[in-house]
Amino acid sequence: MSAAVIAILRRADLLVGLSDDELLLVAELCRVLKRRAGDVVFQAGEAGQDVYIVHEGVVEVQVPTRGSDGQMRPATINSLGRGQSFGELALLGGGDRTATVLCQQPCTLLLFDSGAFTALCESQPRIGYTVIKNLAHELAYKLRSSNLLLHGTVLWRDGQLGSVSVGQQ
16 A cells, blocks of 8 residues: 555544554555545435545535424535544444535545454454544544534534634624
8 A cells, every 4th residue: 555545544533643554554444535526425314334534625514404494404514624534433333324425625535444444453452442532532522513503502614613602692
């Protein structure tokens, strides 16, 4: 596997703390996926087993929400860029996708199958521990962000979540 893939994986939040030798083992599982702006990576409700890392571009994460008129429509809850991952719930037992992810611009994504990754983690427990620790931090952040959005205590400004102080509401 090329040094370029190792460099990409080194920037991935999910893999922070792994050595180059460990990243090489992960790199052997990776495939490259290129998508155009507007392409859907996966839809909410689809079965999913792949985990994705954004190498280039930005993806938008949308969940179905019911509007005041009772109609279901997508609501963007996050935008993810270089080094960020999505689809990580596949590492925790899979199940259906909870969101739709689409490319805001042309994207290059690295992806790996959660089953193959689980097998790697069983043979290399330090990789598994490090990734699960990173995953816990990432999911906690995403949960906090989602909770804040649901409570209406944040603003979405310039693609970033930010706190709303009482005077700004």
